[in-house]
Each structure stands twice: as C-alpha cells, then as structure tokens.
Amino acid sequence: MEVLSKGDIKTASHSPVLSKPLPAIYRWLGDRIFLTVAVTLGLSIIFLAGAMAWVLIDDGSMAFREFGIIGFLTGTTWDPGVNFTFGALPFIFGTVVTSVVALGLAFFPAVAVAIVIAEYAPRWLSKIIETLVHLIAAIPSVVVGIWGIFVFAPWMRETVYMPIYSWAAESHPSLLPILGNPIGYGMTTATIILALMIVPFTTALTRNAIHQVPKEQREAARALGATRWEVIRMAVLPYARGGILAGAILSLGRAVGETMAVAMLIGNKNTFPFSIMGPAATMPSVIINEFREAVGNLHLSSLMAIGLVLFVIAIIVNLIAAYITRKLSITGGQGI
C-alpha cells in the first residue's frame, strides 16, 4: 500500500504539467494585480455616480436657494424671459402623467405579447415575434420622433383630435379648455409614442419573468386538468408576478427618462395648465430644449435642479423595482 502510493506520487511528479509548478511569486502577483484592477474599477463607478450627483446638487443649489426646495418643486411658473421665475411643477406633472399613462397603455399589450411568445406561439413564430420586438426597441429615439412628427402626429390630428374637437365645439364648448388645441403635437401624441417605445421593453422583461417559472409549476397545473389558459392563470402569472411588476416599474423608469421622441412630439409648452390634446412639456424635454439658450445663471441652475429631480425620481423608481422583485419573487416555494 505504502509502496504503491509512493510510486503514484513519483509518476505524478514526472508528468510535464506538475513537474514545473509556477513559482509562488507569480501566483501572488497575479492575485494582487487582479485585486487592484477590480477594486479600482469598482470604486470608480461609485465615485462617478457620486460626482454626477454632486455636480447636479452643486449647480442646482442656486435655484433651490432662490425659490426654496418646496417652492421650486411646487412652483407653476417657468419664465426664463422676463421675470426669471422658475418652478418645476409643470415638468414634473408632464413627466409623471405621460410616463404613467404610457405604462398603462403599454402594460397589457406587452404582457399579452409576452404570453403569446412564451406560451402559445410555436418556436419559429415566437422567434420571429421576439426579433421584431427587439428591432422596435433598437429604433433610435430620434427616428421614432421624426416618424411621429411627419406621420403619426398629422394622422392623429386629422382622424382623432379634429373630430373630437369639432364635436366638443358644437355640443360641449365647456370641454374645450380641457381638450386643448388640436395641433397634433401634444401630451396625448407624446404619450402614445412613449407607450409604443416601452412596449418592447416591458415585453422582454415580462417574457423573462414568465420563462423563469419552473416547468414543474406548469405541469402541476396541467396534471390537475387545467387548460392552457388556466395553466397560465393559475401557475404562470402568479409565479411570475414579481418579475412582471418589477419589469413594469423599470419600464416606467425608462419612460420617465425618455427624451428625444417626447421632446419632438409634446409641443413644448412651459405654462400650466396642460390640456389633453394640447402641447405640454416634461423634465427631459425642457432640459434638452433650453440648455443651449440658458444664459442666465439662475436659468441654468434651474435646469440642473430639474436634472437632479429627474435623477432622484429615476433612482426611486429603480429602488421600488428592486424592492418589488425581492418582496414578491417566489423563494422557498420550491426549495427544500
């Protein structure tokens, strides 16, 4: 026994790989280098985020000092021309309304498409649909915007806004201020385009959530005599609900930050109150439209402050998504 094991060791030490082990210093050095690089890169990300937040806070502080934080957030007047009064409420309102309504419009179609891709369509068809969905997501925002300007907005004006407007003008003139000016570029147009733009995103996230439902769950439902739709309703959607909701919230974050297409289609009107069909503005749209002309320090600072608010909203939305994922995702149900 002992002889045998000695022999084994001998043969092993003669093999070409083990005969010349790497000197310990190399391994130590490699370890060190990797550690240093990883830690440096990791810390620089934190530093970058911190620096961005600091620049926004620093540059926006003038606006906050001038109007007060609450005053800036609730101020309804944005007048960079004459009175130099800056209040962010119209843009916060515009952003919240357009993105929440866009999510509302996009959510159910997106979930339906995801269910078709994941559960109903044969593999070749779901591949095609998925590719198309990804293609839509890959269209640059500005291209969507220019399509909206030249095709969608005029079409909406002719077929939707004008008939409604004329009907209201004839029979319910009191509705006119709520409906607003039917020029085609406004809150509704921007919201619908925004919904179109987040559908692929919501679809992909929902599909991922549905794909993560274990096969056993579907089979368990099927073994109870569930039909296809009942399997989805009973086993798939409840199991995936955390992922689907988190996906919806992340899509909301996407809609909040969407800039170009919205800026091109919303009509860019800075004064409250907004109307349903008429022009409005959002936080990103006002920043992109005014940063070039912002010569006054207070004006620039106010735009920075809006940027800070947007930054904070984006962080909050992402935190909510993470919280929902953690709270609602299924753990322990399957494990033992």
Add this chain to the structure above:
Amino acid sequence: MNINVMFKKKKPKQEKISPGLQPQDPHRISKEISTNGSPLIRMEAKELTVKYGTVTGVRNISLPIYNEKVTALIGPSGCGKTTFLRALNRMHDLTPNATVTGEVLLDGNNIYVPRMNPVTIRRKVGMVFQKPTPFPTMSIYDNVVAGLKLVGIRNRALLSEVCERALRQAALWDEVKDRLGSPGGSISGGQQQRLSIARALAIEPEVILMDEPTSSLDPLSSSKIEDLINELKQKYAIVIVTHNMQQAARVSDNTGFFYVGDLVEFGPTDKLFTNPSHKRTEEYLTGKFG
C-alpha cells in the same frame, strides 16, 4: 400467481432489440386476470411507444395497472420510466416532437383516440411530481381545492369539506389545520409533497401517478409518504416511479423493470425481487449495473 408463470413465456417480436428483452403479450394478461377473478385492471398500456423526434423513449410497452394496487417502475436513470408514466395521462401532449403510438386503456377506453379530452383524462389520472409543486402564491387551502375550482365548484362548504378530507387522506391535516391560510410554500418540503398529493386527491382521480415522489425528501418525510401510499392504495390505483429499490420492495404489489426503453420484466414485487426471470433484472437488483 398465474401471472408469473405467464410472464416467463416469451413471444417473438418484430424488431429484436437484444436477447432477453421481449415484452409480454398484453392480450394474454387481461384474459388471465378476468378468468381468475384477480384484481380489476384500471389502466392498461398496449404496445405503447413514445418517441422524442427520432429518439425512442420507450418501446412497445404493454403493462397492466391494477386497481387498489401499487405498481412500481424501477430501472436505471434514462430508461424510460418517467416517459412511460407521463404517457399515462397524456402529459406528452405539449412536449414538442413527442409522438405516442400504441394504446393506453383507462377503464377500457383508449385515451389516445382524438375524441378523448386530455383535460378530462388528467382529472381521472392524477400526478405527483419529483419535486413538491405547491403553487407558492396560493394558500394551503387554495392549493388543495385548485383542481375543484378549475371545474367550476364554488360552493364554500363543499370546498372546505373536500379540503379537509384530502388533507386527512394525505396525512397532513393535523399539521396544517390551524394555518390553512398561509402560503403553500411556507411549509416544509415533506409537507409540501403531501400537499401536492392532497391536491391530486381532492379531484378524486382513479389513478395516481407518482414520479419519484420521495427523491427530494429526507428519510423521515420519505417514510411518511410511503405510509401514505400504503393507505391510499385501498382506494386508488397507484403507479410509482422510483430509483430506490428498497422503496419499490416496501410499497409495491407489482413491479416493472425498465431497461433502455424496454420493459424487461413485470410481475408481483416479491417474485421479481426474490426470483427474477431475466438475467438483466437480476443483475440490476444485485447492483451489477445501474
């Protein structure tokens, strides 16, 4: 029993796979049983073949499943036990590429004829899986009555009555009766598996298929499930796939030995374990392979 005698006879077959691996003549089995007044055959597979694309899962399986008996399917991994089991309640229907030929008779009716609705069949042939599969977002109560709600039963008194009966049958009632409202995923693995069994029992199936029901459980939970199987066989026909030969010996009345897609041998468990007719069976049972 006469079955044993009969099983020793071999019938030549169209395609020879390897010597000593021929299936039995299914028609002879049923004849023997009916004339002898032996237990009723609840289900019967006749020359059942399942293919995944061009790969054969199981080949020409003919096997009776007796009422109020436990039928165990043993054999090495990947030899088609689960494939065969899933063919018994048409679970292959939604597997892409899977094709099933041959017949499976449930109370004399072939479940693979087009007019048979798989949903109806699965209500008569319940299934318990390898891993416990409670619906994690539903309460324990809702898990048990899930199958009943599917058929449209909404009467609350009836539902709670069935829930209690099924949980008692699954020997889980005493452990969960005070927290029927808590999520199905909140109980232990062994309890979850018994919950899965209770859920299958609630729809009052005729046959219960169990696919390695204890393979993910600890020994104590496993033995509880085995006791449960012994209880349940007084009312149901049970088919259990197991890798654990002791388990097959403990719980089953009849055993089928599968080897690379063929049913090598089928017969009463005590006979198969003590005096197998085929060399392969003996080799497997004595641990020469598998």
